[in-house]
Amino acid sequence: MDQNALKEQTGKESVKYIKSGMIVGLGTGSTVKYMVDELGKQVQEGKIKDIIGVTTSSRTAKQATDLGITIKDIDDVDHIDLTIDGADEISDDFQGIKGGGGALLWEKIVANASNKVMWIVDESKLVHKLGAFPLPVEVIPFGAQHVFNRLEKKGYKPTWRMDGDQKYRTDENNYIIDLHLGEIDDPKSLADELIHMVGIVETGLFLNRVNDVIVGTQNGPKVLHAR
Ligand SMILES: O=C(CO)[C@H](O)[C@H](O)COP(=O)(O)O
Missing domain, CATH: 3.30.70.260 (ACT domain)
Incomplete structure (x- = not known):
């Protein structure tokens, strides 16, 4: 599987964690794009009902709206149940670099308002120490x-x-x-x-901000628990 296929694998897998009625933070990036596509599909099919999305960029807002996902402004919700976002690097101790897609500010604000944060990455993003990614x-x-x-x-x-x-x-x-x-x-x-x-x-330093990571690997999606 190439990197894109791994991104698709983890993106689709993460939708299993979104339950009807949730307020969901929708991240930004090419991995998240797969997640939002799958979420939109399941909303259209009626498999996931009554969710509200809070987006971390105008790009994701447009994609979600086009797919029929209800979107609210972050200040119109009092909490977010779960945010699913990508990451550029994750170190052994679950610290991260984000912002490769330019959405770091809104991403951090949405993460801070979230009860749980999940990052979805392909295995190339796991590193020993942060910093190879700018x-x-x-x-x-x-x-x-x-x-x-x-x-x-x-x-x-x-x-x-x-x-x-x-x-x-x-x-x-x-x-x-x-x-x-x-x-x-x-x-x-x-x-x-x-x-x-x-x-x-x-x-783009996201320190102590993630709970779970889904990693797309050649052997299928792997879940890592940070805290
Ligand atoms: O932080 C981000 C955007 O600001 C992205 O989540 C990060 O860059 C990962 O992107 P991709 O899934 O395209 O590799």
Whole structure:
């Protein structure tokens, strides 16, 4: 099976955890796309009833709406039962990097409002230590070049996330700077340092935020329990 087939496997498997009546956080990315397609199918077939989706990006909102899934704004629900989202890297101790798809800010807000969080990944995303995947940080446009320069001075090897020849814009109209760190020895202190730099709105370090992970493997989906 190639990587896409593994993403499809884990995406479809995760829908088994969505029960009728739930308020479900819908993540972003190519793996989540398979999950939302399957969820839409089961909603249309009447197998899953009365669910409400809270989406983590305008892309997922459009996909879910097109499939007939009822969507509510995060501020119109008081909790989320379960959020299913993708991830870019998951370390041995279940810490993660997210934001490869540019939706890290809304993804973290939705995760924080969720009783349970499940990540769905293919096996290539499991790593010993975080950092081979460039760490995204979301920055507001005002003064963003100064933030970039500070990150460069710190040796964090920043690059602008691009969309063609323009800087990529998030759903909040912010920019993303990707940090090419290689290996992150202490994710917690790095997250603390970055979040206190004025202009940075959020980082792609998702620490202690996942309960279960479904991994797509050549031998079928495997469930890992984090906490
Ligand atoms: O964090 C994300 C988007 O911001 C995605 O969940 C992450 O990038 C994984 O994406 P994919 O399933 O396409 O590999």
